Amino acid sequence: MFALVVRFDLKDAEAAEGFDRLVEETANGIRELEPGTLVYATHTVADAPLSRVFYEVYRDREAFEEHERQPHTRRFLDERRDYTSDFRVEFLTPVAAKGLPG
Template structure:
């Protein structure tokens, strides 16, 4: 069954947001090439909130998420992100149903 999370990050200021975006982009390169179980990993801006970023992450299953967390590029992201952030909130998601998630436990 699919496993996902949404993370809302608030950076210190717009300069920190730009540096955070760069760190996220560098991390994404490793995710794209080394993580077949990471199905979606997207960084979003929020209109009218220039210091907020929202990540949406979808994994094939909980084991794929755990493998993601162990990767060197992710460990670097987790270690370095704090310098840019004033807060963050994580919401874990278990899929019930969806579109485009066939084979992950959802329905088409």
């Protein structure tokens, strides 16, 4: 299993709307075309309307790399900078879980 969390800080309310549309389009491709993506959950953040957090779990590192090669993901990666002021990626090592494989 391979997991990560990403926090995006968005430029302003208009950017947040555009970012959310881009995320929905990207998530459609992930749901339809990525069997190795086990969890792809996007969240708004309470008391931080210009922040978004993604939680992603992949079958393994290769499934993550396949995700990164997909056209819908490439588009997201190319266009996200139009909406974001900053982002932070943290790769995770599961210790204890419910609902995750392995």
